[in-house]
Amino acid sequence: MKLELGYVFIKDIQFAEHSKVENGTLYVNKDEVKALILEDQNFKSAEIELARPGESIRIMPVKDVIEPRVKVEGSGGIFPGMLNKVETVGSGKTNVLKGAAVVTTGKIVGFQEGIIDMDGLGAEYTPFSKLNNLVAVCEPIDGLKQHEHEKALRFAGYKVAAYLGELARTLTPDEVHTFETPNLVEGIKLYPELPRVAYVLMLQSQGLMHDTYVYGVDAKQSLTTMIYPTEILDGAIVSGNCVSACDKNTTYHHLNNPVIHDLFEEHGKTLNFVGVIITNENVYLADKERSSNWSAKLAELLGVDGVVISQEGFGNPDTDLIMNCKKIEAKGIKTVIITDEYAGRDGSSQSLADADASADAVVTGGNANEVIELPAMDKIIGYADVADIIAGGFDGSLHKDGSITAELQVITGATNEMGFNKLSAR
Numbered sequence: 001m002k003l004e005l006g007y008v009f010i011k012d013i014q015f016a017e018h019s020k021v022e023n024g025t026l027y028v029n030k031d032e033v034k035a036l037i038l039e040d041q042n043f044k045s046a047e048i049e050l051a052r053p054g055e056s057i058r059i060m061p062v063k064d065v066i067e068p069r070v071k072v073e074g075s076g077g078i079f080p081g082m083l084n085k086v087e088t089v090g091s092g093k094t095n096v097l098k099g100a101a102v103v104t105t106g107k108i109v110g111f112q113e114g115i116i117d118m119d120g121l122g123a124e125y126t127p128f129s130k131l132n133n134l135v136a137v138c139e140p141i142d143g144l145k146q147h148e149h150e151k152a153l154r155f156a157g158y159k160v161a162a163y164l165g166e167l168a169r170t171l172t173p174d175e176v177h178t179f180e181t182p183n184l185v186e187g188i189k190l191y192p193e194l195p196r197v198a199y200v201l202m203l204q205s206q207g208l209m210h211d212t213y214v215y216g217v218d219a220k221q222s223l224t225t226m227i228y229p230t231e232i233l234d235g236a237i238v239s240g241n242c243v244s245a246c247d248k249n250t251t252y253h254h255l256n257n258p259v260i261h262d263l264f265e266e267h268g269k270t271l272n273f274v275g276v277i278i279t280n281e282n283v284y285l286a287d288k289e290r291s292s293n294w295s296a297k298l299a300e301l302l303g304v305d306g307v308v309i310s311q312e313g314f315g316n317p318d319t320d321l322i323m324n325c326k327k328i329e330a331k332g333i334k335t336v337i338i339t340d341e342y343a344g345r346d347g348s349s350q351s352l353a354d355a356d357a358s359a360d361a362v363v364t365g366g367n368a369n370e371v372i373e374l375p376a377m378d379k380i381i382g383y384a385d386v387a388d389i390i391a392g393g394f395d396g397s398l399h400k401d402g403s404i405t406a407e408l409q410v411i412t413g414a415t416n417e418m419g420f421n422k423l424s425a426r
Contacts, residue, residue: 001091002180003230006072006173010099013050013132013399021167023303026100028134028164036159037138042152044141049381051103051118052135056378058122059135061113061386062412063104063150064129065252066157068097068164071234072093078165078235079158081216090231095168101131101252103343104157105382106138113390114245114412115374115404122374125414127421128252135381136160150209154240157251167175179230179264181275184302191272195305198274199229199259200295200324204241204249204312205280211240212249214278224279224294226302229260241312244391246346246368246409247340249312258420259338274302279315279324292323299328306334310418314342314368318353329358340365340415345407365416366423368392368409376402 009024016027030048037046050186051057071077074092077084103116116128123129138156140149182190203212203221212219214227214237227236237254260276267273279295282288300308307328311321318339325335341351347367380402387398392409399405408414413421 001228001230002178003090003234004093005177005179005233006095007098007175007177008091008095008168009174010097010132013052013100013134015050019167021097021171024131026097026164033134033136033160034161035376036163037136037156038158042140042144042148043138043156045139045358047137049135049137051131051381053118053130055118057118057381058377058379058384059103059105059116059133059381059392061105061108061382062164062245063108063113063118063153065412066102066161067255068102068161069098069235069254069255070095070165070169072169078162079238080236082155082213082238083158083237084186086215088231089236089312090228094234095165095171095173097133097164097168100164101128101133102157102161103128103133103135104138104153105135106153107383108242108293113242114248114353115410116412117377119377120375121372122411125408125411125422127413129378131282134160134164137382147208150240150242158238164309167205179233181228181230181273184274187272187274188292191268194270194272196274196303197263197271198277198299198302198304198307200277200279200299200307200309201327202309202311202320202324203237203278203280204243204317206283206313206316209240213238213240219280220282222280224277224291224298226298227276227278229264229273229276232257243313244368244409245412246392246414247313247365249416253413253416253418253420256420258418259310262382263308274304280303281311281320283311283316288320288323292320292327295324296327296331299333300331304333308336308338310338312417314340315353322354322356322359325359326356336361336363338363338365338417338419340417341367342369343367345369345371363419364424365419365421366414367409368407368415370408371405372408374394374404374406
């Protein structure tokens, strides 16, 4: 399967009478975006804000971050099973507004949401401080149930991202990046001398509002299966998670999965990138055993020499991570796991809730319990008072001057377990 991603680079974002992309600037009609969101009668209000790199702005609490894209050639449409009908994506051409993003916020239903600072120390920990962000602050109608609120806000982000992505439909991309995965037989013939490598992508699925969707289906309702990596880069997987911000995989993370990008970069050079195994992170032991059994079985079926495994979340999912690692290693297949750590504020506690001797090749995204001081910002988009209750915050986190003392886990993407961050350890 072959996919061409056409990058239209966005260097600035501004409000304007007409939405368009011109000379690297994304112009947005605020009223049109607001009206699009308020088509959903679950919202009583919506405000649209802009947040650019280097501005003294704090966005909180963040629900999702989504990159605007549009399918210009090939089957399916962006976010299949969500906004578009269920057709297989991952081939043809898709244009991307690279450097722009849609961020959703408001009185979020969960407590495990985070912060994006566009300047200062906090900006150094999140990749989203480098983007030109359109921020949608959406407020639900009174009495709306939590799961309905989450769904409404999730879909608002997709709709706005699709609206902006449509502006790139007829544009000539600044750069085109091509990603291609042959079928298994062709792959063996092409690179018989190279080690065969697969990627085991663990999807958060621990319960209500801890969800990831594959072609519109909640991952907790699915068995472990295989997928072309280009399908993921083309919007087949989206986030519905209300989990700790530091290691939450937003929709932006899935669309730009760095493990997939890196494996494609080495494909045909140092390794043969066979494909992706997606598996869930359910709560009950029987589900964990079933899913990890299938991960190991599919890795064996693919005849791979090695796998990279990434998880999402911590604590309960650590068990899934180690099960996947241990069972795949038992098949004679080498593994490298990507995780982050909750090692206590001094870094001396056990980093993961589970462990095994077979997990001897580990990449870490950093210690989420590290305490940091975030300076006050000139502008808050959203609600600053949640600093005391979001995961990583505590009573007294928010100071009178607007600064925040909290654990690193309050920052969206700070210890991302796909490696989409700056932190690690050795």
